[in-house]
Amino acid sequence: MKLLLKAVTIASAIVATPVLAQTWTLAPEGSHLAYGSIKKDTIGEVNSFTNISGQVSQDGKVEIEIDLSSVETNIDIRNERMIEFVFRKAGTASLTADFDMSEVSALGVGETTTVDAEARLSLAGTDVDFDAEMFVARLSETSVMVSTNDMVFIGTEDAGVDAGIDKLMQLADLPGITRTVPVTARLIFNLDDKKAEAAPAEESTVLAAAVEGDIKAGKKVFRKCSACHKLDADRHTVGPSLHNIFGAQAGQADGFRYSEPLQQSEIVWTPETMAAFLADPKGTVPGNKMQFRGLKKDADIVNVIAYIQAETQG
Template sequence: MVKTFFRTSAMLLLLSGSALAQNWTVDSDNSRLSYGTIKKNSVGEVNSFEKLSGSVSEDGKLQLKIDLGSVETNIDIRNERMRQIVFQSIGSADLTAQLDAAELSQLAVGATTVVDLEATLNLLGTEIPVETEVFVARISDSKVLATTNDMVFLGTEEAGVNAGVDQLKTLAKLNGITRTVPVTLRLMLTTEGKQAAAEPVAAPAPVQVAFAGDVKAGKKVFKKCKACHSVKEGQNNVGPSLHGVIGRQAAAVEGFKYSKVMANADVTWDTESLTEFLTKPKKFLPKNRMAFAGLKKPADIENLLAYLDSTSK
């Protein structure tokens, strides 16, 4: 197996980041949480919550409080109904997540990045997992802007507000209202000029083993695979989970029904075999069931492998 590993240490990153570890506060005036609804199949409306508060702690813990009473639907009676019927007069909902504090504090002024966010929304006592990409821009030393990269869809059933929505529908004599709402979030985070009092002691940096490609660029290439593959362990879709695929035998994911040729292939997925396979899947393994024409650019594959490697840790 020919693998082109190179080793880097995270020490440098830690050194440059630790001086900037800070507490961030949500600037309510410049933050916004909105959601869309569609009634009668055609009338789209945007509602929002006017009051958000919260913080990101030095170690990257995001806590966002959404004041449910501040819901703004642009119609007073409807605001009232939303508060009492849908939100059951409960004061607030909480969104919590763990962010990569080091990555955020290292972001240079003017720079942007896209990070994965796995958050939990606690609404009316129900915990709803929320997964999304967040676009982050460092506006100044003391300001960071974060927005959802795309819309996030939230089901009213899952959110535990279906019964309330039913009642609203009856009250407003609507014959239809969507049960999935697109949500967008914009957060403006500011520091209060509070530098961390003591320099945090940096934990020993794990030695990272990385492929030569560019992980971020590889993540973009992976969009071509996403329709069928997940990089999450155990998550099989049309294609098998690609978690830890580099270095493993072909057709090794338990519970996935491979084609005969794939199941019988005597192949270990390494840089070489993956490069060949992904260039022309049908040529590498005739009659395999992956309906994908192939990646033409060698650089795309190199970046993709770096990304796949990074998700398998």
């Protein structure tokens, strides 16, 4: 019984260890955050921040801290005025966004993509929400570059800095400063793999059981799946989204049309049941419509399961 044997080999590799937490940390060197302004309709200026820091968590939560006192306008008095009147000595501003990490993690070295991010800038008690299309390039196994694809415009009124700009105009005796600010960013993030400090308290033991596989190797294996499956919630393509698949009953995701056999299989996805399914999709659920022969190597199966777990469980 080849199949049974496979399931047993894989089950023995399943241990209750914390899932590897992967955090992307912003590398200050190489990163650049700038905004522009136009004075008197004619004079364009670029200001930037020399001190930014931040990270992206495994589930795609981006948090960037901007040290407002590090603003560089190339003129000292102008730096001081920006800090005092526009930023109102707020110290730091924060930029948060939600990012689709499954797309980023699935990128091979040298590959690029664009992703939409919903972002929020919080400055001196005011929040501005905006959408930004970001260009992402995988520079190496452990680093990505994320930059604004076009520039992003932020209204000074929305950002709560209008009064400060009025003050600058008055101080510099300027007839006008534009009230929408183009922003561009180029951010480099490096991956650090570290064990989660404490295993997250999971409701079900199925979810707590992590496969001791090689997540990086599993990511490569997942390229065989990614033509048909995405890991983000509700994103069904040729196949159903595999978001939060562990613990779910087979064939039940909303918005995807499954075959009858899978829908009625009564399988609950655990590392074991998925291992059996991936080893022999047609044999495990006869008549299902996944056009995939299955994975031959046990190691590939263990690793891809580890990867899916790591990517879809925060």
